[in-house]
Amino acid sequence: MAEKHDLGRKGEELAIAHLRSLGYEIRDVNWRSYHLELDIVARDGDELVIVEVKSRSSKSYEHPLEAMSNKKIRFLINAADAYITEHDLDIETRFDVVSVIFFSKTDFKLEHFKNAFYPTIS
Numbered sequence: 001m002a003e004k005h006d007l008g009r010k011g012e013e014l015a016i017a018h019l020r021s022l023g024y025e026i027r028d029v030n031w032r033s034y035h036l037e038l039d040i041v042a043r044d045g046d047e048l049v050i051v052e053v054k055s056r057s058s059k060s061y062e063h064p065l066e067a068m069s070n071k072k073i074r075f076l077i078n079a080a081d082a083y084i085t086e087h088d089l090d091i092e093t094r095f096d097v098v099s100v101i102f103f104s105k106t107d108f109k110l111e112h113f114k115n116a117f118y119p120t121i122s
Contacts, residue, residue: 007055008055011055011100012040014108014110015098016040018110019040019049024042024043024044025044026041026042027048028041038079038083039053040098044094049093049094050079050094050096051097052076054068054099055100056101077095077119080093094114097113099112
């Protein structure tokens with residue numbers, strides 16, 4: 001289990017470096033409120049960006065994006081709503097996913113999916 005946690009942490013570090021290289025302002029990392037959690041909260045110009053980081057080893061048969069179930073998306077929308085409420089924000093918000101596939105400790109493929117999904121009104 002520690003190896004999976006280390007993989008996730010390394011994926012988040014790479015995602016943060018990637019976002020900063022694009023000029024994003026990182027507001028929060030691993031923000032929590034009760035059972036809700038957001039991996040990365042950033043600002044890209046006039047938008048708040050909620051970033052979910054999905055890391056996998058190349059041994060995994062599942063692409064990291066395949067882990068984005070409807071349940072996970074609802075969880076992220078609820079967490080983003082809590083974050084926006086807690087910080088009293090009135091800003092356009094988008095949801096991105098950063099996928100990191102590790103082939104070795106130093107060899108990886110990072111993909112950034114902007115607007116990976118859109119929240120729906122239920």
